[in-house]
Amino acid sequence: MGWHAHRRPISQESTGRPRADETGEDELSDETEQHSEYDFRALQEKWRPIWAEQRLFDVDRAVAEHPERPRKYILDMFPYPSGDLHMGHAEAFCYGDIVARYWRHRGCTVLHPIGWDAFGLPAEDAAIKRGIDPRTWTYDNIAQQKRSFEIYAPSFDWSRELHTSDPEYYRWNQWLFLQMYEKGLAYRKDSWVNWDPVDQTVLANEQVLSDGTSERTGAVVEKKKLTQWYLKITDYADRLLDDLDRLEGHWPSKVLQMQRNWIGRSYGADIDFRVEGRDEPITVFSTRPDTLYGATFMVVAPESDLAAELVSEASPEARMRFQDYLERTQHATEIERQAADRPKTGVFLERYAINPVNGDRLPIWAADYVLADYGHGAVMAVPAHDQRDLDFALGHDLPVRVVVSSDEEDPATSGVAVTGDGVLVDSGPLTGLHKDEAIQAVIRKLEADGTGHGTKTYRLRDWLISRQRYWGTPIPILHAEDGSLVPVPEDQLPVELPPTEGLDLKPRGTSPLGAAEDWVHTTIPGTGEPALRDPDTMDTFVDSSWYYLRYLDPHDDRMPFDPARAREWAPIDVYVGGVEHAILHLLYSRFITKVLHDLGWVDFDEPFTDLINQGMVLLDGSKMSKSKGNLVEFAAELRDHGADALRVTLAFAGPVEDDIDWADVSVQGSAKFLARAWRIAGEVRDAGTAGSLAESDQALRHETHHLLADAPGLVEATKFNVLVARLMQLVNLTRKTIDRPGGRGAQDPAVREAAETLAMMLDLVAPYTAAEMWEMLGHDDPIALTVWPAADPALLVEESVTAVVQVNGKVRARLQVSPDISAEALRETALAEPHVRARIGDAEIRRVIVREPRLVNVVIG
């Protein structure tokens, strides 16, 4: 009869009854039920209403019931409600839920909230297109996403749901803005800004891709000079950079590297050059102040105020040439300007600067390879040792002076600047010093002379937060008639968005709020003088920079969150989201957290202790996109395979940070695995459990307890794919144990133990299947709240282990030995082994390496 004699009780095996689903039998006796197939839809329909009723993940209740339990705060980046959830959400929320469920099973109280990043341009664009209110579109999408979440069943605490578009939320954005305004961290300045011609709004630097296009619309970003609101993130540049070291090992190294690159700190010196006929010197920043003796000209950014001022004292011809050049420059798009290989253009300003160390007279040029908003918008040009300066010098007949020795050809003839280390030559007192010594020496000299100092500068710019659009947080500032700025008093917050009726939301370059006459016209509190509200709204990254704190206290109408609660729960233990936010959201959020720390609201200064970045879901090796038509639809996968199989597939596909090619995975395979696990629980239920664990199948018990011992490490190392593999392994072994001829089948207590362990661990990735198994195994407590039992140490010890015996590194024999064998005993046993002896023969034994109990290596020669 083979295996199936043990698969089910004999009585049912011999009845030969057809399966219930084939006959359409209505009456579900215990017998027919156990014959039925795994049906994920039935499980979902059964458990959803139960869970909705139970509200198992309501954290206030959990705290009330078990105040002593340790706490964990597990958070997924909240979704942006444009349409339904997609596979990226499925993946991130799968991983976040594994972690949240895991910590509950480990006896912690877990805060795992959810909300909506509800403000933003897509809603506004969709609303314009459809002629509806952005609120309608947004809240309809939220309703859709909620329905999907209900099926997907992440273990959220829905009582803390928040929407950033609710006045009760964005009120606190305004509060935050005012706090920062008071501290001088929110300010207005007139500057060249990135302008998205499609969305008709300004963008932050972080929203412009490296090819000069808009992250959102793909349009080529233009430059405009506008007065806008900024948050002074550069004040925090050093802390944002240095504190990344503390996240080492906790955040993906890729993200740390991206943030380091983005902040882009460079050390060097500020050097003052006196200008002939001008009182004020020009200050330049250089990372190579040691090459100061090699400077042969100066360059200023053409759009800088400095350039305009310098040329104003020059000849009319020079002024004309400069004006022409400036206009040409400004017509060039960002992309054209960023093409590094285009010829370097510029005009001579007919002015001269004096090199502070040797008195050389340096002509000053304006050239657009120098950027107005980096450093001081001016550079000292050292063509011998800077490729850009060299390109410019060779194109404009400017001298090239070598001051760092090298074996390389003269840059003036080779056209290749010498940028490496070396010893200084022709550099006055620096001559003979090595580059690094020379940098220190010249800085000392400049500081002594009062003509410069060592300093550092950053690639990071201040965060531009004004947006000329409707669907965002109004900036709580009033503009008095005299042009002064008056913050809206805190007790008058929120400044609510006016209704859309009568407003034209179409982007036209100025905020639509400016046209809301009744709204925009107001008075100064106290004086009653007429004033205009600031018509711009905030970048939505402000909303998401602190939302994790609002979850702690989402209904508080006195403050953004209770600092006492922040002490209890924050920072986030594990944060899960896509690597696309590696810079934008994560940098802003770190910044705002540090600001709140400095304001005394939180006692930590990094918001996210551990970070998990999920990869992308691809199809056939390429990124999914609607235009390519290669979509894996979340809704379709959920409908066809169910939440559990989908989640198992995502967890099993590979390391969390790797992309998943849907062509490489098998949702059917996942469903098969779940059905096998489910079937085992059914067989245990039907067979009943008889006998003692002591006389049960010990091999299965070993496997079960090894899994109990290993699972925590696997989850905490985010090796979810390995965990699922181990669960599959246990299912396979349990199956074999049940089917083993001469065994006790599903009655074996070891089988029950394995099945219960499977159910408890399966809850991480397949909550419906797990809940059903748990019930089948006779439990009526909710499986999601069970605490995993500890592994029995006695079952982790093997009775014997295989020791390999190598001769010169090649395996020549295997021995079964006790795990606590002594080194000496293992050595003797190994050397006595016939194959080993034969292999050694007459050769001299030079060395024997023993790593008891697993390995012996005999070195002969």
Place this chain on the structure above:
RNA sequence: GCCCCCAUAGCCCAACUGGCAGAGGCAGCCGACUUAAAAUCGGCGCAGUGUCGGUUCGAAUCCGACUGGGGGCACCA
């Protein structure tokens, strides 16, 4: 140009501080059950870890160079 990550079987992936290259899955092949098929169940693994070199008793693992792939920053002074 600067910096970072990765490379194991047809495919996706495992392999604790260097110690038997294989846990799991997909695909494939063989078999059981079936009139047949599906489903289910059982069985089947010689790829020596991208290449070259080094360290070591011993290297997928550590070091160097290279090749291939991916990523970040980039006229950033």
